[in-house]
Structure formats: C-alpha cells, structure tokens
Amino acid sequence: MSKTQSPHASTTDKAPRVRFAMVLDLSRCVGCHSCSVACKSENEVPLGKFRSWVKVIEKGRYPDVSRQFLPALCNNCDNPICNRNCPVRATYRRPDGIVQVNQHRCIGCMYCMASCPYDVRYINPLRKIIQKCFFCDHRVDHGLAPACVETCLGRARIFGDINDPDSEIAQTLATNPVTTLKPGLGTEPHVFYIAADYDAMDPTSGVDVNHIHFEHPF
C-alpha cells in the first residue's frame, strides 16, 4: 500500500506491521443506518451522538434525480490532528493505526474535537469524556470484525489489515479507485471510499450555512 505510506507513520520497522483500515463501497450501500444503530448498541453511544452515521442526500432536478449516501466515522488517520493537538496525550495512535483515547486522562478540553476536520468526535454527555469510533478495538483485539462491518446490510464495509497483501481490504484497495474525505488536509484518513459522491462528500453542498442548527457539545 504505497498510497498510505505516510511520512508521519513510523517507517522504522522493517516488517510491515498491522494497519487496520476500512473501505466503504458505496456501490453497495443501501442507506439503511444499520451501521449507525449497531455502533450505538455495541458502544453504548448516547442519544444525540454518533460514532458513525449515514448522510443521505438527493441531487439533481426532477426527473433526473438520485440519492447518494455517505456513511461517515472517524478516519483513524495516519496523521491525526486530534492527536497532535491533545495537550495531555489522552488521544494517541495505536501501532495498528487505531486512534484511541485514554478515557482516564482526557480532560475534556475539546481541542481535538475542534481540530478534527471531520467532526467525528463527541463528548459523552453522561461520562463527560471524548469518544469517537475506535474501529471497535475491543472486538478487533479479539479477532472479531467491528460491529458496523459485521452487520452492514450491503456488505459495503470492508475491514482489515491493509498491510496483509492477502486480505480482502488490501486487494480491494489495490484494484479499485478509492478516495478519502478531504484528502488535501494531509490527515491521511484510513477510511477509504469507493464510488463516493462529490456532493455528499462536500459538507456545504445543499446546506445554507446561515441556517444550520448546531448542537452544544454536552
């Protein structure tokens, strides 16, 4: 996977280490929100917050109209701004690429939230700490696929080790055109999209920025 060879990633190891990533194949996504709900259930995500959600847009003019979906979650970036900015190193990157938060260390300053260009972090209003998608590391560590991947109706979510050339994800990445969200920011996201729609990826498309409703963090 040359594309994801980040200048920031540790390149000192000789043997390629495990690097978990996710592919979202939107030609298979049906916009069912099963991923979002599976994630809520798996991770006890409180009401009002989402680790994963599915944006749905309609585009075009009658009768040439289509619907596009964009499931979004933490990109578990190779160059995570959230990590760089966390003053207490509560958030850190595991060797396998999963960006984690030390729940006991987090001071809840929300700087990581403000810095993340994808708005995927939230303060858990019940526990008052930062949370986000951790690629279900508790499951992955036990050899189980993440909850959203397991249940995805369209099998649009592919998860695995991109450094294992035999893995489904490595092969999928090798043979399909993929993109990431906001690649220009240099965050090196590790959630890759196949057949994602430009307008769905654009946060301001179809949005009047003057009339948008914002949620207080907690």
Next chain:
Amino acid sequence: MDQNFVTVLYNSPHQIPLGKLLAQYFYLTGLSAGSFVVSVIAILGGKTEYKPLGKIGAVVAPLCLVLAPMNLLTEMAQPLRAWHLMTYVPGYINLKSPITYGVALLTAYPISAIIYAFFVYTGNMKMSKIFAIIGIPLAISVHGYTGFILALGKGRALWNTALMPTLFIVSAMVSGIALMMLIAIILNVFFSKDKSQEAITADRELIYGLGKFLGGVIVFDLFLILNAVLVLLTSSKEAWHVAELLLWGRFAVDFIGIELILGSLVPLFIVFYPKTARNLKALSFASILVMVGIYAMRYSVVIGGQSVPLH
C-alpha cells in the same frame, strides 16, 4: 442536470465544540497582553510622564490573566482533571500541542507580571526593567499561543491561517491600549484631585498620544483583517463560506457591524478627527467601542470559525 441542486435529507447534528467562554478567554488574555505591553513601553520609554500608565498596566495585566483561565475551566468537561495538563512527564506531555506551551506560559507569565508589578510599585526601576524585558516575550506568546490554538485547528478555514497568531497579537494590542486609555481617562477625570494642573495636562497629552497610538494599531489590525478576508474569499470553498458568514451572513452584525464599523472605523475617526481627538468623552467612548469590537472579533472568530459544517 443542475449538478449542484442538492437537498440533504439526513445528516447527524453539527457540533460547535468551543463556545463563548473560550472567546471570552481569548479576549481576556488579549487584554492582559495588550495592557502589559503598553505598560512596559511606558516604563521602558523613559519619560517620567508615562510612568502612571506603566503602573496601571502592571495591575491590569495580571488581573485579566487570573480571570482568563476561569473561563477555560468552566468550559472543560473534566475541570477536576486540569492538573493533567501539568504532569510534565515524557510520554504524557505533548510537545506538539499549542496548549502545552500555553499552560507553561499561563503559569510563567502571571508570575513574572506580578513580580514586575511589585517592582513598578516599589519604584525599583532597574528590576522592573529586567522583568519588563522578561515579560514582553511572555505576554506576546501568551496571546500568540491562543492564535496558534486556532491556527493549528486545521479543520476550520477561518482559523487555519498563518496570519492568525499575528492577528491575535495585534488585536490584543488594540484592546489593551483601549483599556489602558479608558483607565487613564477615568483616573485623570476622577482621581486627580491632589495633582497639579500641570500634571493633569501632562496626563491629558499622554492620553491624546495614546489615542493616536491606538489609531495606528487599529490601522494595522484592519490591514491584517483585509488580508485575511481577501484570502478567505479566494481560497477553498469552505473558506468562501466563512467569508459569506462574516461579510453578509449570520456573523455580519458581529463582524462588519460591531467589529469593523463600531469597533474600528468609528474609533479611528474619533482618534484622528481633530475635534474629537482631544476630547476625553469622545476618547473614552472610542475606547469602549474598541473593546466591544474586539470582543465581537473574538466571538466571530471562535464561533463563526466553527459554523461551517464539516460533514
């Protein structure tokens, strides 16, 4: 097909992590840094007639800086864990985060400012000069770092600019000078009974001079803002939306109305128009306007900067 005809049917809620209290925190550190710098200029400037200003600034600067972090603590979700910021242990300390430096500065700067104030008031000119020299970079950094906090918040077009730290320092100067001027006017009008007429006139000249100085810094500030806005208008799509918000959208009242017109242009007029430039009422009005304007600036930068959705 009209490519851009899009209706969003479902999305998760957008969040604004940093709120008004953070804007207030930035505001107070700015006031502090600004007044400290003015004070130091007065002390180092050598002229004895500037000394009163030096004294005012020496008190105001640490005072604002004690208030500022209160805002931060209230905003934090886990204020009781604030001490985590000071566990300076390798592996725990993050040298890449501007907040790490901020914490160090927020500790060092008030200490040096208090020591400085002590020497200013005890009349130890030598020591106050030494601590003025130590304090200046600290004061500038304390506010500059808040600019870095935003500048390194890479996701937000309004923040992620190299101008941000400079803009913050300059606007801090603006608000600091305005505050000093206001206090000087108040002292001059209400607390100068036991002063000679001469001394009072000298103070007034000082205030008028300060007004000109304020005007100069405002002009520089406006120049920086112009730079920022022009770049926003021509940079990324998100940046354009921020410009939209600031120039004719949701934050236009704060930005154009309060910050630019009331907070910059009107005071500018007052300090340079001969009739008002030497009128204490007008000048105090101008300084209040400036301070309100800078508050509006902090608000529109912090909140406005987060008001373009990221997903």
Next chain:
Amino acid sequence: MKFSRRTFLKLGAAGAASFGVSRMLETAPDAMELIMGGDEVSRTTGKHLKPVPSTCLNCYARCGNFGFVAYGALLKIGPNPDHPNSRGRLCAKGQAGLNLVYDPDRLLYPLKRVGHRGEGQWKRISWEEAYTEIAARLQGVLESGHPEEFAFQSDRDITTQDITRRFVHALGSPNALVHHPVGGPNKQVAQQLTWGVDYDIPDVANTEYMLIFGSNPYEAHYMRTSFVQRITEARSLRRVSANLLRTKAKMVTFDVRLTQTSGRSDEWHPIIPGTDAVVALAMCHVILEKGLEDRAFLDAWTNYSPDKLKEHLAEYTPEAAEKISGVPAEEIRRIAQEFATTKPATTISTGGVTKHANGVQSERCVALLNIITGNIDVKGGYCLPKAYNFREPEPVPPVPARKSKLSGFGNYPLAMTELHHMVLPMVKRGHQRIQVYMTYQHNPAYSHPEGWLIEQILKDEDLIPFYVAIDSAMTESAYLADLVLPAPTFVERMELESPAAFEMVPFVSLRQPMIPARGESVPITAMLIELARHLSDDVAKYFDFTADEYLRHQISGIAPLVQAGGLDYLKEHGVFYDKEAEPQYEVFKSTGFNTPSGKIEIYSTKLEEQGFHPLPIYDPISAHKTLRPGELHLVTHQWMVHTHDRTANCMWLSEIIHENPVYINSATAASLNVRSRDRVKVISKVGEIETVAQVVEGIHPQVVAIGDSCGHWQYGRVAQANRFKSQDPNSKLLWWGQEKHGWFAEATGTGNGVHPKPIIPIMSDPIGGGQCWMDTKVRIKKV
C-alpha cells in the same frame, strides 16, 4: 449443497470457518479475515459473552440473530452468520430490539381498567384474577350460544397463528383473525390465483436484471435484510481481486417517489400512482409483438395461448400506456426489450402495486412479464417460495361450522385471509355482534385506516363489551382495553418460523428467549394453554401440552430436523436446514403448479366465476378519474428504520426518523407557495392532519407522500418524543421532543411527527379486499 454465487471468491481463511459454519456460507461474501457474527466480547471486561441463537421479529423478515447475555442482562443483539437467509446481518431495527426489551415504559404486569374506557386509569391485578375474569367472560359467550361473538385478532408469526386459531376454534368460534395479510392481501390473492402459492422470491443474487414496480427493498420489504443484501451483491461495482470484476445487474425502478432504492437504481421512472399495470401490459405487448417471448414455456406451463394473449394485449400499446401512466412509450419499448433479452431477469413488486384498488389485477400484470419471458422459478428469475409446513398436535379442534362475516370473506370471496382492517368497521356496521374481543400484538387504533373511527369503536362499550389487549407496550388500542396483559417481546419468547428461503432450500428457525421474560409477562402460547385450562374440559382437552411440547409437535413432520435432534437442535443452533440439499429450482416441472389447471393461470377461471376479468387487465382506479385540479395523490410508505407501529419506542430508531414531513415536488410546492419546513395541512375526504413540508425533486408532481410509524399519541414516552428520567440515562437525553428549556428558548426538536392514517379512507380492492393505502386524494393548504 453448492451455491455458486456468480463471482464470489473466498479470500483467505474466513474467520467464520473456525466457527464451524456450514458450506453454504463458503460462497457468501464473508471474506474478511476477522470473525463476522456469532461472537461478542464485553467492552469493559474483554470477556466473551454468552450467545443465544434466536430469530428477529422486529419486522416480518425473521432474520437469524444472537442475543449476547451476561449476568442475566441482554447486552447486545447481533447477527447469526449461520442463518441461510440473513447470513450474518441485522438491520437497524433488528439491532434496536434491545431498546424494545428495556423500554422504560414496557408493560410488565396485568392491568385492569378502573375509570371509564380511555381514561387511562389502571389497577394492577394478578394473572389468576385476569385468567378468571377472561374465562368467566368467555364462558358467558359459550353459554349465550353464540361462540362467534368471540373474536381474536393477532400477529403473524407461525406459532402464534397456529395456537390462536386452535384456541378460538376450540371455543367454537370461526373468528380467529390471525392471518395478518402481508402488504395487504392483494398480492397474496393475485399470486395464489396465478401460480398457486401466495408468495414470490425474486432470486436477485443471481439475476442480471431487476425490474421493480412499486417496491423499495433498500428500505422496506417483507424479506428486507435477506433480500437487499442479495441485491447489492448483484449490483456491486467492486473488484474483489485482480481477476474478478463483478458485472453489475441492471436495476430499473418504477416508483412514484425517489426512494433509497429508486434513487440508487440505474433508472428511476416516476409514474402516476396505480398505473403500473398498464405499463407492465404494454411491455408484454412489446415482447409479444417482437416475438421475444419464451414460447416453449408458455405452451407447456400456462393455460393461455400466446397468440390469444397477443390479441388480448393489442389495445395496450406503449402509446396508450404513456397517456395513462406518463411513462414515455419509447422507454417502455426499450425496457421491455431489455427485460426480455437479458437472462435471467425478474420483477420485484410490492406495496406500490398492490396497496391499490386494482392491486390484484396489477400484480397479475407484473407477474405476466416473468411468465412470458420464461423466468419462472429459474436461477436468477422469479421463484416459487421454498418453506416447511408445520403440524398441529392431535386432537385438532374441528373448524367451527358456524359462519361469521368477520372471518367469512363476505363480499370478497377470493380473499384468502380475513380483512383485518375491516373487522372493527364490520362490527360497527352490525355485521357481527361481539361479546369478547381480544388482540395480541395488534394495534388497530394506530395502524388501521380512519384510525379515529377505530378508536371510536373501541371506546364504545355497546359495540365491544369486553376488550382484552395483549401487548408489550401500552399501545393506542391497549389504552382503550378493559384488561391489558403483558406479553414478552420477541426477544423473550419461543416460536418457530419457516420463511421462504433465498437459497432455495427450506429451513426452520427458532425464536427463543435470550433472557427470561421481564416482569410478569407471559408468552401467548403459555397464556392460551393456561386460559384453556381455566375453561371447560372441552376446551382444555385441546391444550394438553406444554409450550415446549407444542413446538415439538409443530416440527414433528420435518424428518431431517427430527433426525438432527428436533427442538433441541434448534435451541442450540437457532436454525436448521438440510445441508445436503441442492437449491430447488423449476420445482413445478415435477409437481406442477397448485392451480386448478396445474399450470400458471394467465386465464383465471376463478376470477371469471366471480365476475371479474379472467385475464390480466389494467383497471383504472376511481380516484384517478375524479381527480380535480388542486388535488394530489397521497401515498404512504415505510421508513428504513421503522416497522409500522412496533418500533417507535426504540430510541435508536426514533432518533433517526421521528418526524413525518409531507414530501412534495418542488414545482407543485412552488405553485402552492409552500417551502421546505412550512407547516401545511393535508386534507382528505375523511379528515385532515398538519405537518411540515419537505420540498424535494424526487417525487412525481401529482403525488405527495407521508411515511408510516410516526406520530404516536400513546405507546410510551420515547414514541411520543418526551424527555424523562428513568433507569436508562439516555431517556433524559432525548433531544427531538418539542419541549422548551426556559421561557425564551426555541423548541429543542421537531417532536414525533404525524401519522397519516386518520386521513386515509377505508377502501378495498374489490377482488382481494386489501386496504387501498395508496389511493387517497388530498389537498395541501399552507397554514
């Protein structure tokens, strides 16, 4: 058995294999290296949780699931990878079954009404008191000599249907109103008349062409999770490895609005509601005209000659169809040609075709497309359902001789099931007197058309002297009952299912308790056995078994299952299918079709006997003819995260969909001066409702649409979008309610929306009797 899915390749050793998953799954797209389903670890302790295999019932697709429990609490519901239909996936609703179990407003104890009906005052009573009271009432019915004055309406899982029918018949009443018709009974009737079974399975995983009429499987389908995963499989653009590129099966959709399905199809054709039949017939016309039909199949397996059919279809030219449906003639021609020349191909049609006054005929017209192209029961085609039948333990109570209009089909002699939405209105019209009315998992006041009328009837103690509602939530109907009995949710019950199999090998799956039934809730099987024992020996003799024994009886006729260990096998594995069996295609070649002629009846003598047109025809809907300027068609639809009225209390689902805006085309909206988020009134001849407008491009300009499932006025606080304090800290985080915080604050959310039933008139297809959910005429007024 071997299912060679077109191009699926197993990459590496699938983690699932280590779980002893059968060969069936080797070809399923479970290539990922991590274990997919069937296991769960605790997030806090890292320990594996105890898995209990079961079957979902948050809708009627009945997917295979697992409950994961620790210390007696259900922590998660996950998918069962070994289930041949759902193959390790659960939709949002299935996942949110957890909310249903731990809903803070669940019914946990028997309640007896103390105030007047509908006042909402209850007294907790014991089960013994409840049984005694119901038994006394039923005894009264029996002594009156009118057993038919006892009616029982219930849900449609097989065990429930069987045992309630048994109970009602044992009492001598024919009014076991247990067949809750799927998608309105029209589809069932049409299918039964045409090819002798009441169901179809489009074999989408293996198809090359999907022609969809009025169906939205990405969001709702009676086989949702099993169905949609196979559609995406056929539609994947992804290269799975360097040498494998899946070709994409084409999907063409006719729908009146842009849905998740039509919005992702290769082609969306907006169509005037109720006119799918004429388009389908025009396509048949084109196919026959061009000689693209499968003559051999038509000659051998249908009862009508292609030439005569051609004659019959002569009038249905694409041009004529264009005038009626608004679909351009050349499009009809092109699609007809594509459909006939792409093999295999299949149609998919559900509510959009059948929830109309011409539902039966329209469904027959769509089916004709599959018939004339010979796509019947072939791989990748339009297939017959494969499922097991269950047995009843002896002695079986005789079918009561007494007739009742409720269960007789009255004016709808061809209907196969009772007309559920007509039961209470018939009582009101005096077609049947009622002494005791019982419902189980059924909420007519919310889910039936003209809901306000149903409420009125239920409130009327003269019409319904004694009403017992059995449910797990205080539904709008239960609220009007005299006795409310708590039933466990599907997570805590034991039932058998055998839904139609997508792998074309029948299977049985078991729903079993993941945790003990909460509170004092009692499963319907045990409840009826107990109730029978409180009645006379005459009744009790039909219930001489335990609930467990009853289930063992039900599957006793399935030899391979009995051999494998019967119910015990199911308790361990959750699902059973014959692992040696080959997928069954073209079964009619050995068995023929279950119709009078043994063939597909393009010409239906049964229809003819009842005075209907025996051939598939387009029968215009009366609503169309009388549509005046300013009037619009209202269609309703299911939401992707809800099932009718049973999911509104699932907070994770209502969080996603809780408001029911009326979707309206931008041109129409402009002419009405309506913009998005404006409040509007939607007015029909039976009532009006108020909601917000959502202006979109993706809807036919003559159509407006409102979803099902929102706008509860009972049922629980989540369903009503009220924030509250409870054991579950989430209940105070509910954010979409309309409460205000502080006098100056704006309302925090949009509330729980409206439900469209009050404005949908009771109206049936004259052949099938199914409710016309999609035929309402409305006007829109800005408020």
